[in-house]
Amino acid sequence: MRILDIGKPGHVRTPTYVRHKTGTIERFCGLFENPEDKAYGRWGLPPIPLYRVQFRQDDIWPDYDGAPGDVLEIEIYDHWLAPAGEDS
Amino acid sequence: MNGDEHNHDHDHDDHAPTREDDDLELTEGEARFLALKSLLIEQGVMTADEIRARMEFNERGSPHQAARMIARAWVDPAYKERMLSDTKAAAAELGIEATEAALVTIENTPKRHNMVVCTLCSCYPRSLLGEPPAFYVSKAYRSRAVREPRKVLREFGVDIPDAVDIAVHDSNADLRYVIMPMRPAGTEGLSEDDLAALITRDSVVGCALPVEPA
Structure with a gap:
């Protein structure tokens, strides 16, 4: 999967360091009230899908200093995800 | 107690604060919290003890x-x-x-x-x-x-x-x-x-x- 940079301002939950990066879905975490709406006094409904996405550290940081098997996992809401290869 | 009587056997540095006071001036968030808290109490929505108890509950983990x-x-x-x-x-x-x-x-x-x-x-x-x-x-x-x-x-x-x-x-x-x-x-x-x-x-x-x- 590709992490989008949807240009959404404010208290969002997808940090910049994974935007435009490609990873794989590790697990579906369930449906959660959208915290990016709840941060602004809204209800965050309907609940939205949340996934654990796993990245190879080498794919996030070009100069990563570690073992080739090192990974990073992060929670990404559905609206930040696109199939690998697409970036918008 | 005046200064003359103030002589005991320990150095005051022994009980210097272990961290800097950080509550001498309110941050914007603290001021907003205190204003909201006093309004909720004044309006009878909740009591000071309920707010204190909830903070205690939030911090009970170890x-x-x-x-x-x-x-x-x-x-x-x-x-x-x-x-x-x-x-x-x-x-x-x-x-x-x-x-x-x-x-x-x-x-x-x-x-x-x-x-x-x-x-x-x-x-x-x-x-x-x-x-x-x-x-x-x-x-x-x-x-x-x-x-x-x-x-x-x-x-x-x-x-x-x-x-x-x-x-x-x-x-x-x-x-x-x-x-x-x-x-x-x-x-x-x-x-x-x-x-x-x-x-x-x-x-x-x-x-x-x-x-x-x-």
Whole structure:
């Protein structure tokens, strides 16, 4: 999967360091009230899908200093995800 | 007491404050909190004691909760499976009320070491570990743990060989993470309570290994 940079301002939950990066879905975490709406006094409904996405550290940081098997996992809401290869 | 009578046998530096006073001036957030709190009390929505009690409730967690669970998992394989598949239910089994939306336990293995960071703020399994330590909320840890985890771990005194992969878990959204360290060698005869004493806060965050038995 590709992490989008949807240009959404404010208290969002997808940090910049994974935007435009490609990873794989590790697990579906369930449906959660959208915290990016709840941060602004809204209800965050309907609940939205949340996934654990796993990245190879080498794919996030070009100069990563570690073992080739090192990974990073992060929670990404559905609206930040696109199939690998697409970036918008 | 006047200055002349003020002579006793200790140096005043002995009880110098251990941290700088940080409440001499209100931040904008603190001022807003106090204004909202006094309005809620004035309007009879809630009492000062209810607000205090809720803050006390929020801060009742301690690393001993997670340590009890992990020690049980070390001695009881069936409990370990339940903890890995449903951490909240496993907490409830031991009488621990977890208020987090979702808790996940991740097991260290001989092939993979896990560590947790919240790069966005300070998300942390407070029900099972209490309030996060200062390092966990520092910008240095939050930015470096994802970027150079091996170097950060070495600074904590943990040297993970390259043959062991490191998985960093960014606790950026709705899940909260508990790392289950590997049971140290030489602990076969220990009781569950003695095992729990080996499991420190930082070992559950993945920044340390359990204490070696004496």
